[in-house]
Amino acid sequence: MPLPVPETAVPVRPGQYEIVQRAAKLETIPGTTTEIWGYGGTFPGPTFDLRRGSRTVIRVRNELPVPTSTHLHGGVTPAHSDGYPTDLVVAEGRGFRPHGGDHSPHDLSQWTFHHGARDYAYPLEQRAATLWYHDHRMDFTAPQVWRGLAGFLLVRDDEDDALPLPKGERDLPLMICDRAFEEDGSFRYPSLDPTLLVRPGVRDAFMEGVEGDVILVNGAPWPFLDVDAARYRLRLLNASSARRLQLRLTPGGRFVQIGSDQGLLATPLTHDAITISPGERFDVIADFSDHPAGTEVTMVNTLGVGAARDVMRFRVRRRAPDDSRIPKRLSQVEPAKAAVAVRTFDFRRTGQEGAAAWTINGQRFRPGQPLATPRLNTSEIWRFTSDFHHPVHVHLARFQVLSRNGKPPAPTDAGWKDTVDVRPYEVVDVLARFEGYRGRYLLHCHNLEHEDMAMMADFEVI
Ligand SMILES: [Cu+2]
DSSP states (O other), X not given: OBOOOOOBOOOSBTTEEEEEEEEEEEOOSTTXXXXXXXXXXXXXXXXXXXXXXXXXXXXXXXXXXXXXXXXXXXXXXXXXXXXXXXXXXXXXXXXXXXXXXXXXXXXXXXOEEEESEEEEEEOOOSOSEEEEXXXXXXXXXXXXXXXXXXXXXXXXXXXXXXXXXXXXXXXXXXXXXXXXXXXXXXXEOXXXXXXXXXXXXBOGGGTTOOOOSEEEETTEESOEXXXXXXXXXXXXXXXXXXXXXXXXXXXXXXXXXXXXTTEEEEEEEEESOEEEOTTXXXXXXXXXXXXXXXXXXXXXXXXXXXXGGEEEEEEEEEEOOOOOOOOSOOOOOOOOOOEEEEEEEEEEEESOTTSOEEEETTBOOOXXXXXXXXXXXXXXXXXXXXXXXXXXXXXXXXXXXXXXXXXXXXXXXXXXXXEEEEOTTOEEEEEEEEOSOOEEEEEEESSHHHHHTTOEEEEEEO
């Protein structure tokens, strides 16, 4: 199937958008029907194409049978609009009781419900970057994102616009995620409670995370894109629940990385392969100009087996003018400021079979009980340790990776990031900068099943 490109969201008034979360039936696998839950009834949702500092309000109306919370991943967002997991929108006329169970016990006074719709305010006082928005509901994020509640939000600015990088149709967001399907085309997911209303969690066999055997790019399985023999800017996002990807282009082709989660690098970096864990973004240039017309270049995931090894294909169609280039200097990346504190966060499975949970510093998620209280406009070293693959995401803050196991970071760790791939038994030090707003934010594992199984914690910027 051809690669779909999500529609660009259109404001209802300058700076104001409205979007409805609703079910829709799509033909994802040819000849079958998939019911998705999507922003605007699409998967991915529409792309919000916005400018730095453009104060934007997005009204999210929920017409789904479940509560939702929308988080802008990578956004420098006031706490009230950050999409806290218990700050929920419930469809008009639909009652809702907080779900119980022993999975993640917590104080019921922590819940907030908005009926029908609510406004999220995004001041977007931040560098140009590829952000994405997705559901963040308490204990049910993984199945709700699996059903389609995710989309892009691009922040642009004058610095990025002024660079002679590929633009227009040669600037493409690519949401890569795995999904599994039943024979009739419906999504297959091992929820304990498929209504997603009462009992959270997945069957025990999926404790480490849920992977699918179909790779979707912008919602289409293994799509192709007809390209010119020219440079393309690919904004890669891994929106999988649990699958890490190691992307390569074959036949030969390198990625020139120009940006990371939080925007442009200082200088471009060339990689033969890019490892991208759930939640991370890589902004890369792929150059098809060396290939004769008729060449098919496949993007593969070398960590995948079987069908999950292929991602998508670029079919080089014709020679075409290309006035883009990759400048040697991309951006000013400020030198790191001195850290005022060092804090350790240990990401680990705790407890015995049947009662196990994914925890941070031995604690399940406890809303309202912050594990850290960094001061606004300071930097801290946050040390992440782990027992497994945990893609660690910090809301609000951005960070630079300082070291892995006391050694220099990987080449793909460069730039300002908000999510870092922490590997089994690794110690990853990052220098995190807390800017923008005071208030309650989250850090958590972005393996979405781990997140739903309590691997999340508050921190409060004071
Ligand atoms: Cu994890």
